[in-house]
Amino acid sequence: MTSAEPAHLLTALRRRDYPLTWWPWRAMAYLATTVPIAGVLCLGLLVVGAPLIAAVNAVRQHGRPISLPLALFLAVAALAAVALAPFVSAAVAAVERSRLAVIDPRPLPARPWSGLAARYTTASAWREVAYTVWLGGVVPLAYWIYTLLVLIDLMLIAGPWLAHNGDRVVLIWSTADTPGEAVPYAVAAVLLLPVLWYGLGGLAAAQGAVARWLLGGPADGTALREVTRSRARLVDAYEAERRRIERDLHDGAQPRLTSLTLHLGMARLDVPEDSPAARPLAVAHDQAKGLMVMLRQIVHGIRPQSLTDLGLAGAVRELADESVVPVTVHADLDRPLPETVENTAYYVVAESLTNVARHAGATRADVRLTRTGDRLVVEVSDDGRGGADPARGSGLTGLADRVGAAGGRLLLASPDGGPTLVRVELPCR
Known part of the structure; x- marks a missing residue:
């Protein structure tokens, strides 16, 4: 019996057969399509961030104040970034929601365009801005570190061949002059390949989790307030229906049942005890009195008279x-x-x-x-x-x-x- 297909990459990573499935390749496709998007965003952040970092370093190292042209440039660039960020992030978020299906097919609710002011006043819009900054600032650094680890591993694997001609090869913290000296490093690097293969999926899963968290976050306060009002209306409707049922029982069914009980009691007084109808009439009278008590308890349970x-x-x-x-x-x-x-x-x-x-x-x-x-x-x-x-x-x-x-x-x-x-x-x- 075959096990069910994992719902998304994070669940697939927990399976033993993960390396042999299509999920690592889907993770690779997701990361590869992220590179151009994150690269463009990274360059955009560097346009503002690099001059700012340089100015701060100049002040710290030389104690010189920031020149007026540079200060004006930084101010204009910062204002432009803040003004344009909600609109850039809207496009980025739309692309990311569709791309996320590569590693996580679970539907992610889209945020419909709700006007110009909403791009600056709603929490969901600024969550998209936060994701855009994260995609352009943190993701490239994580990709660079992972790529560096892969290159180091490949270099260690190629070490025995690179040292074959007597050339000295640098292997992380030591050197190898012969293939024999490089072989242990190559074996260790080969054993680390599955770790890197899993790391590829882990990197994609972490990025997808952040995307789902920021782009599919909680509804805005307006929506929450509407949910609260809707719940209050449901409670009020329930109370109105409860009062109607209580009124109908108290004013309709209960008086009729009381009248029926009285008539049965009077009938018992008129029927001789040795009559064949006396026994059934007594049973009916007792059942009517019991039903009155039950109905009174029901009315009391709906809203206590006290x-x-x-x-x-x-x-x-x-x-x-x-x-x-x-x-x-x-x-x-x-x-x-x-x-x-x-x-x-x-x-x-x-x-x-x-x-x-x-x-x-x-x-x-x-x-x-x-x-x-x-x-x-x-x-x-x-x-x-x-x-x-x-x-x-x-x-x-x-x-x-x-x-x-x-x-x-x-x-x-x-x-x-x-x-x-x-x-x-x-x-x-």
Whole structure:
């Protein structure tokens, strides 16, 4: 059975059969096509960088100030480089995104042209500038070092033939006058050929990783804000649908079920106990009462009635009274809270107190509700055994997901031996 084809060069390098595949040749093609692009960019950087380095060296060595014409040239060149860099980098990034498919076929999102101002104000545009500078400054140096290593290795391999006519051959840190003296170096160089072959792929993979990191980086703040707004709209839509379901159950199904239960109860009173219909009627009456309790629990689970009647602080105190572990509630809420925030905070406290009762082995717990600025802070602590781990259950993970959907964050501190602290911060916008 043949193994699956690697998805990209970096995964191919981990395979034992890498030297015998097409991936080294693809890496070589990627590096070869990089040379002209990096060479042109390197020359462009030298136009600005070489005079600047020369001027700095002159000041350091001779203490002479920079002449006015040179200072004007450097200033104009620097301004021109900054002004043109976003446009040059746009062309370079477009070419690099298409070239990257040679070693990494995974799609890389393109950045559509979004106007002149966006080339100077968006993070993605300046990430492209950073990649262009890296491609023209760092990549040529890495290529030069690798090429030098290859030439040295080839020279060592050719050492026995170069020393054949009695000529002295310099082999790195020593010399060889005869082929016999050069043979050990040649053998070592031959053994290093696979290392250089892998190094070729490693160099290409590193360049591709930097290209993917800079050219396919995170979205701009505008896009992130739109994602946040979209999530907030989804949460609001969920809350509106939840309220509709609660209203329909409370105002529609629950009264009808209550009326049905009353009629069944009255019918039981009118039917003699020895009647054949008495037994089925009693069963139906009991099932209706059980269904009423279930429906009441469902309505309570959608939004607890205590939360509507008493507010968050009162509802949390009611939870504390019902807990099997003694709970102290400290509430400092001077203003009303959005309904979404109240619901999320209530379920955070309810789930945390449930975990305390079931798993913590605690003798007491504390709940703190504090509003600081535009954020509600909920803290639930206990003196239990600690060691709470989200990986061992879905409770804390689901709680974190619910808090994240409301735009907040959950922090957990639970060392072995306790105590445990669950802290949730929720925006109150």
